[in-house]
Amino acid sequence: xxxxxxxxxxxxxxxxxxxxxxxxxxxxxxxxxxxxxxxxxxxxxxxxxxxxxxxxxxxxxxxxxxxxxxxxxxxxxxxxxxxxxxxxxxxxxxxxxxxxxxxxxxxxxxxxxxxxxxxxxxxxxxxxxxxxxxxxxxxxxxxxxxxxxxxxxxxxxxxxxxxxxxxxxxxxxxxxxxxxxxxxxxxxxxxxxxxxxxxxxxxxxxxxxxxxxxxxxxxxxxxxxxxxxxxxxxxxxxxxxxxxxxxxxxxxxxxxxxxxxxxxxxxxxxxxxxxxxxxxxxxxxxxxxxxxxxxxxxxxxxxx
Amino acid sequence: xxxxxxxxxxxxxxxxxxxxxxxxxxxxxxxxxxxxxxxxxxxxxxxxxxxxxxxxxxxxxxxxxxxxxxxxxxxxxxxxxxxxxxxxxxxxxxxxxxxxxxxxxxxxxxxxxxxxxxxxxxxxxxxxxxxxxxxxxxxxxxxxxxxxxxxxxxxxxxxxxxxxxxxxxxxxxxxxxxxxxxxxxxxxxxxxxxxxxxxxxxxxxxxxxxxxxxxxxxxxxxxxxxxxxxxxxxxxxxxxxxxxxxxxxxxxxxxxxxxxxxxxxxxxxxxxxxxxxxxxxxxxxxxxxxxxxxxxxxxxxxxx
Numbered sequence: 001x002x003x004x005x006x007x008x009x010x011x012x013x014x015x016x017x018x019x020x021x022x023x024x025x026x027x028x029x030x031x032x033x034x035x036x037x038x039x040x041x042x043x044x045x046x047x048x049x050x051x052x053x054x055x056x057x058x059x060x061x062x063x064x065x066x067x068x069x070x071x072x073x074x075x076x077x078x079x080x081x082x083x084x085x086x087x088x089x090x091x092x093x094x095x096x097x098x099x100x101x102x103x104x105x106x107x108x109x110x111x112x113x114x115x116x117x118x119x120x121x122x123x124x125x126x127x128x129x130x131x132x133x134x135x136x137x138x139x140x141x142x143x144x145x146x147x148x149x150x151x152x153x154x155x156x157x158x159x160x161x162x163x164x165x166x167x168x169x170x171x172x173x174x175x176x177x178x179x180x181x182x183x184x185x186x187x188x189x190x191x192x193x194x195x196x197x198x199x200x201x202x203x204x205x206x207x208x209x210x211x212x213x214x215x216x217x218x219x220x221x222x223x224x225x226x227x228x229x230x231x232x233x234x235x236x237x238x239x240x241x242x243x244x245x246x247x248x249x250x251x252x253x254x255x256x257x258x259x260x261x262x263x264x265x266x267x268x269x270x271x272x273x274x275x276x277x278x279x280x281x282x283x284x285x286x287x288x289x290x291x292x293x294x295x296x297x298x299x300x301x302x303x304x
Numbered sequence: 305x306x307x308x309x310x311x312x313x314x315x316x317x318x319x320x321x322x323x324x325x326x327x328x329x330x331x332x333x334x335x336x337x338x339x340x341x342x343x344x345x346x347x348x349x350x351x352x353x354x355x356x357x358x359x360x361x362x363x364x365x366x367x368x369x370x371x372x373x374x375x376x377x378x379x380x381x382x383x384x385x386x387x388x389x390x391x392x393x394x395x396x397x398x399x400x401x402x403x404x405x406x407x408x409x410x411x412x413x414x415x416x417x418x419x420x421x422x423x424x425x426x427x428x429x430x431x432x433x434x435x436x437x438x439x440x441x442x443x444x445x446x447x448x449x450x451x452x453x454x455x456x457x458x459x460x461x462x463x464x465x466x467x468x469x470x471x472x473x474x475x476x477x478x479x480x481x482x483x484x485x486x487x488x489x490x491x492x493x494x495x496x497x498x499x500x501x502x503x504x505x506x507x508x509x510x511x512x513x514x515x516x517x518x519x520x521x522x523x524x525x526x527x528x529x530x531x532x533x534x535x536x537x538x539x540x541x542x543x544x545x546x547x548x549x550x551x552x553x554x555x556x557x558x559x560x561x562x563x564x565x566x567x568x569x570x571x572x573x574x575x576x577x578x579x580x581x582x583x584x585x586x587x588x589x590x591x592x593x594x595x596x597x598x599x600x601x602x603x604x605x606x607x608x
Contacts, residue, residue, distance in 0.1 A: 067566070082566070129456035143531075146452045152433035152533035153567050160564055161527040164466050178564050223465040227447075227531050229456030260464055260482050262371070262386070263457050 003296065006048045006060040006101075007288030009110070010034070010093070012085055016285045017044050019051040023121050023279070023286050027051060037080075037091040045100045059299070060097050061106040061291030063113030063284050068093075070108045070151055078107045106295035110284060112149050114277075115142030116294070117287025118234050122278035127231045131224055132277070133158070135217065136237035139184040143228055159184035163219035170195070170212060187216035189239050205244045214245055218252030221274065225253070225261065232265075236277040243276070250274050307600065310352045310364040310405075311592030313414070314338070314397070316389055320589045321348050323355040327425050327583070327590050331355060341384075341395040349404045363603070364401050365410040365595030367417030367588050372397075374412045374455055382411045410599035414588060416453050418581075419446030420598070421591025422538050426582035431535045435528055436581070437462070439521065440541035443488040447532055463488035467523035474499070474516060491520035493543050509548045518549055522556030525578065529557070529565065536569075540581040547580070554578050 002021035009016040014033055020026040028051040034040050048057060067083060069076045078094025094107040108116075115124075115132035124130040128147040134140045139159030143150040150156060160182045165174070172195040174181030175188070185191060192200040196209050203209045221233055235249070250270045257266060265273045279286050306325035313320040318337055324330040332355040338344050352361060371387060373380045382398025398411040412420075419428075419436035428434040432451040438444045443463030447454040454460060464486045469478070476499040478485030479492070489495060496504040500513050507513045525537055539553070554574045561570060569577045583590055 129454070141531075145449045145454050145456070148450045148452075150433070150449050150532060152449070153529075153535050153569055154533050154565065156533050157530045157565060160561075161530045162468050162523055162560070164468060178562050179560075219466055223527060224531060225457075226461045226465045227445075227528060228454060229458050229460050231457050256466070256483075257464075258482050261458065261461060265457055 001055065003058045004055050005289045005292035005296065006057045007285045007292060008044055008060065008062045009284035009288055010062055010064045012065045015040055015044060017047045018285045018289065019048065019057060020289050022289065023282070036087045037093070041093065041096050045097065048101060057103060059104040059106065059292040059296035060101060061113065061288035061295060062094060062097065063108060063110045063288045063291070064093060066109055068107070068109060070155060078105065104295040104299040106291035108149060108291060109142070109155050111140035112142040112155060113287035113291050114283035115144055116149065116290045117279050117283045118277050119144050120290035121286060122283065123234045123275050124232050129228070129230050130232045130234065131228060131230045132234045132236070134237035135188060135235060135239040137189050139188050141224070145228065158224065159188070161220060161223060163216060163223065183216065183220040187213060187220065192239065200239060200242065210242070210245060210248065214248035214252050217245065217249045218256055221249065222253050222256040225257065233274045234277050235274060236283070240276060246274065246276065305359065307362045308359050309593045309596035309600065310361045311589045311596055312348055312364065312366045313588035313592055314366055314368045316369045319344055319348060321351045322589045322593065323352065323361060324593050326593065327586070340391045341397070345397065345400050349401065352405060361407060363408040363410065363596040363600035364405060365417065365592035365599060366398060366401065367412060367414045367592045367595070368397060370413055372411065372413060374459060382409065408599040408603040410595035412453060412595060413446070413459050415444035416446040416459060417591035417595050418587035419448055420453065420594045421583050421587045422581050423448050424594035425590060426587065427538045427579050428536050433532070433534050434536045434538065435532060435534045436538045436540070438541035439492060439539060439543040441493050443492050445528070449532065462528065463492070465524060465527060467520060467527065487520065487524040491517060491524065496543065504543060504546065514546070514549060514552060518552035518556050521549065521553045522560055525553065526557050526560040529561065537578045538581050539578060544580060550578065550580065
């Protein structure tokens with residue numbers, strides 16, 4: 001009998017819960033709106049208690065909206081921390097699930113969990129060091145390095161790195177409320193819309209918007225390649241649904257690196273180096289299942 | 305009896321070899337010029353065979369000039385690869401040492417090994433995720449993440465990331481032969497000298513060169529903080545011997561991040577977050593001892 005896991009994709013507006021052993025064996029799934037922590041977490045718990053067909057779930061993984069504390073050594077591990085979302089600030093989310101179900105609980109950011117999902121069942125299967133990016137209303141990034149998610153001090157905030165900005169060619173000041181023209185401020189969906197006064201998906205593929213967009217995306221990706229030396233870079237999110245961006249970004253990354261990183265992955269096989277995600281909008285909930293699997297394995301290893 | 309390790313700091317012009325159990329217990333040390341691989345490696349082997357006072361060394365760590373292959377899964381692991389240095393291209397450095405001495409051999413880049421040394425005995429003791437930078441004739445960086453060195457596809461090349469460059473304020477085109485105005489091209493020692501037509505150490509502390517230098521260093525460091533979320537950033541190398549740069553870089557990093565990373569380490573305790581190395585010019589050879597210690601532990605774990 002395959003072990004069963006619970007996954008929660010906890011977004012700011014809705015929760016998606018699933019019981020599964022993997023992507024081909026999803027036993028149950030439910031979605032409901034995010035209201036108060038008490039009500040929403042209780043509904044998730046009730047779902048887990050009723051599902052599985054009598055087979056107990058071994059662990060739960062939670063991909064949570066933030067900011068959160070994902071550090072298992074911290075006294076506030078598993079908390080949603082100082083979020084502006086009403087009622088949710090300083091909520092012990094993982095603790096509530098662990099106490100109610102009595103199983104190990106994994107807890108991480110939405111983008112880190114999606115990275116884990118793509119590593120387990122998606123576009124980064126078999127790799128131990130890779131990056132998952134989502135380019136949408138913001139730019140978020142998760143990194144798996146030597147098989148483990150990178151957390152460090154808190155968790156990465158790759159979207160807020162700075163890249164070259166040629167103000168003469170692009171006088172748009174950037175849309176980030178904190179940094180102005182950081183990577184996200186120059187290249188996320190809202191920047192596209194504010195710069196060209198129309199939504200990105202309405203711009204034709206030959207519009208100059210896309211060359212500029214590919215340029216900014218490529219600067220950010222090149223920096224990540226140089227800092228982390230990933231074996232692959234996965235680019236998802238609403239903006240990357242414009243699939244014509246991929247060849248443009250790949251070519252610009254090669255131009256920017258200018259042959260410096262002498263790896264066939266970058267020099268010859270870039271079509272399989274910078275790729276779209278495979279799990280699509282399933283990355284969150286499947287990643288949460290993968291996170292639960294890891295939490296169970298870690299608990300078993302600690303008992304041994 | 306403390307276990308003894310051998311360390312080699314293999315530079316392009318000289319080798320430093322040591323036998324030690326740690327920084328307070330260095331039993332022997334020798335330096336000699338880097339000539340042909342046959343001659344230089346033989347001299348290192350002769351040193352290790354004669355030292356230790358009868359006590360066998362458990363493993364050897366090598367911090368090598370590059371480019372190298374540090375991937376233990378690769379068929380050319382332990383090789384100096386396509387270096388322009390005469391005689392050294394495609395040399396099986398680690399293999400020669402392992403076959404002669406019959407002990408486990410660790411092999412990595414000079415900057416990665418220095419990072420390991422600072423983590424074991426220096427400015428990053430007790431941390432599991434940190435960055436070690438050297439700002440000198442180039443900019444190099446090593447990252448320890450979750451206690452392991454980051455390699456991925458090859459190894460990081462942090463010095464070649466791109467940062468904002470205001471051409472009006474600083475028309476200097478950058479000194480990197482591959483990328484022009486990448487981070488290293490704008491901020492390493494040769495850039496300072498070329499921009500101001502005098503060597504950095506001859507510029508007085510109130511010269512405008514330093515505010516610009518701190519600005520570039522802070523942009524690069526801020527990007528690394530956002531990508532890797534390190535618990536500490538160690539900045540060494542010749543340029544950072546201008547100690548007045550540290551408070552300037554710290555202040556600019558805070559201004560650039562603009563409060564976005566809500567960690568006391570950055571908001572309140574930045575004096576102990578961005579720091580000089582503690583091991584100084586001992587980081588290479590002591591790091592090699594730390595790398596040997598890891599190689600021995602790994603071999604023991606694999607036998608168990």
